[in-house]
Amino acid sequence: MSLLALEREVAALIVQTLKLKTDWSTIHPEAALFGDGLGLDSIDALELSLAIAQTYGYQVKSSDPEIKETFSSLRSLARAIEKNRTK
Amino acid sequence: MSNAPLIALYGPDDTLAWQADGARSAGEFLSDVAELVDSLPDFPSVLNLLSSRYEFLVGFAAAMVRGQVTLLPQSRAPQTLRRIAGENGDCYGLTDRGDPVEGLPCVALPSGRRRSDRTMRIPQIPLHQQVAVAFTSGSTGQPTPNRKTWGALVSVARDTGSRFGLTAGRCRAVVATVPHQHMFGLEASVMLPIQHGLAMHPGRPLFPEDVRMALEEVSGRSVLVTTPLHLRACVMAGLKLPPVEMILSATSPLARELAREAEERFHAPVNEIFGFAEAGSVASRRTVNADEWQMLDAVTLTGAEPDWSVQADYLPRPIRFPDRIAVTGHRRFRVLGRMEDQVNIAGHRASLGDLTRKLLEIDGVQDGAFYLPETGHAPLTRLTAVVVAPGKTHRDIQRALRLSIDPVFFPRPLLLVPRLPRNETGKLPREALRRLVEEESAHEC
Incomplete structure (x- = not known):
């Protein structure tokens, strides 16, 4: 799967998992997911991590030195999933 | 000492x-x-x-x-x-x-x-x-x-x-x-x-x-x-x-x-x-x-x-x-249940906490809450429930609720949602619940 297609898939997963009233196609791939961007918080991160583990078999962990980068935007999250996915 | x-x-x-x-x-x-x-x-x-x-x-x-x-x-x-x-x-x-x-x-x-x-x-x-x-x-x-x-x-x-x-x-x-x-x-x-x-x-x-x-x-x-x-x-x-x-x-x-x-x-x-x-x-x-x-x-x-x-x-x-x-x-x-969550519907008294507890006991329900909408002076207020129960239908939940609560408290609507807006310590702020119910109700209309 191309990174672009994966980005779309992850955007849809975020919207579906977090029940955002946002059309997934309007999430800018480089906009911030947390804080000022989509406004997600740590509980969203927890929910999202469960969905990512179930869909892609990637167990997110805070001790990962790239964790902040991973959750910074849709694009970086898709890249991390591409790199770490087991399914 | x-x-x-x-x-x-x-x-x-x-x-x-x-x-x-x-x-x-x-x-x-x-x-x-x-x-x-x-x-x-x-x-x-x-x-x-x-x-x-x-x-x-x-x-x-x-x-x-x-x-x-x-x-x-x-x-x-x-x-x-x-x-x-x-x-x-x-x-x-x-x-x-x-x-x-x-x-x-x-x-x-x-x-x-x-x-x-x-x-x-x-x-x-x-x-x-x-x-x-x-x-x-x-x-x-x-x-x-x-x-x-x-x-x-x-x-x-x-x-x-x-x-x-x-x-x-x-x-x-x-x-x-x-x-x-x-x-x-x-x-x-x-x-x-x-x-x-x-x-x-x-x-x-x-x-x-x-x-x-x-x-x-x-x-x-x-x-x-x-x-x-x-x-x-x-x-x-x-x-x-x-x-x-x-x-x-x-x-x-x-x-x-x-x-x-x-x-x-x-x-x-x-x-x-x-x-x-x-x-x-x-x-x-x-x-x-x-x-x-x-x-x-x-x-x-x-x-x-x-x-x-x-x-x-x-x-x-x-x-x-x-x-x-x-x-x-x-x-x-x-x-x-909480003191302030007492509800009185058509003369029947219950607490939202107690109703929520019964909702949570249903097989397949992961999270949920009863909610009393603010409807001003409407003659009869019905409760709303939001439920997280992947794989379950409205009918499954309603059937199970029928066994444990008085029909007057049946939630109308019963909203199936992917998650509840709990805060960092797991509590469910009333304001966040109100917003969720509003959004979901509009969505279902």
Whole structure:
């Protein structure tokens, strides 16, 4: 799967998992997911991590030195999933 | 007895905490406290915002030695901090380096600082000394300060430990997902270990994999102090956790089904603590076995149906239960629901809490809540329920509800949602629930 297609898939997963009233196609791939961007918080991160583990078999962990980068935007999250996915 | 020691049941070389740079012994902890005591400014109270649980404890202990009161902010939101600072007179912030609070004098604790070799005897703190102020959660109205004495914290810690037989021989460490600046977090993840010679993990694991790693980082069997939210994540992630001696959950009601799954998966009893900011922890139960709560040893029930209060030597006066309870036996009670969540529908009375509990007992329901919409003077208000139950249909839930509640309380609408807007401590703020119901109702029209 191309990174672009994966980005779309992850955007849809975020919207579906977090029940955002946002059309997934309007999430800018480089906009911030947390804080000022989509406004997600740590509980969203927890929910999202469960969905990512179930869909892609990637167990997110805070001790990962790239964790902040991973959750910074849709694009970086898709890249991390591409790199770490087991399914 | 008018004093109690800062820490108990440690030898000088016993591990009190794990830090990134290794174990910190009880003796080294006392050196860290001694070092900090002299560098604290002369203010009556301190906002302790330190992110490491261990550094928080060092700050808390040093403040007590100096006779200063530690303020426990509910959140790090700048407006919350400014409000607390404004309402509590002269105070300063104790912060991680590079993380000051605007408009507040701050002392930054350098991380990875040089460890001193000063020695200090274990301080004896007067039981009546006021040491902390917890703030009541916003979900029940305007936040109000609740003052805590050292005696109250020590009593709860000792009684919780003896309730569950927590001795250094049986388990070694405490790992917690809850914030230490929260009343339950302070009691269960800071006071509980230091009064029982246990070692604390300094972090606050969030993701299930973080919890697994934290449990691996400490040696020996641990107590996992957590919330239903984190516990559900750990169960759903299907991880294999290192051996756990016990799981302690609080902050929101734990569904019995989740407690059962967690016990099976982690081979440890899941105990729940009942408490509220005004009184601290007051009772416990093993969720899989009992609806009933058993009071902690130093706490007694006083009053009469329906107005019960809790009383203890360390409380300034009897404190009213925030919930309606039914006393079911000697020092035992059942929670019927919150006082303010009483509903009266067409002459039938029930509590939203009780209805929610019945909803949560339905097979396949992971989370849920009943909600009373504000409809002004409409002749008949119907309840709304929001339910998280993947794979279940409206009809499944309705059929199950029919068995447990009066038809007048049937939710109309019943909204199936992917998740509830719980906050960081697992509570469901009424305002967030109202917004969710509004959005979902509009969506379904």
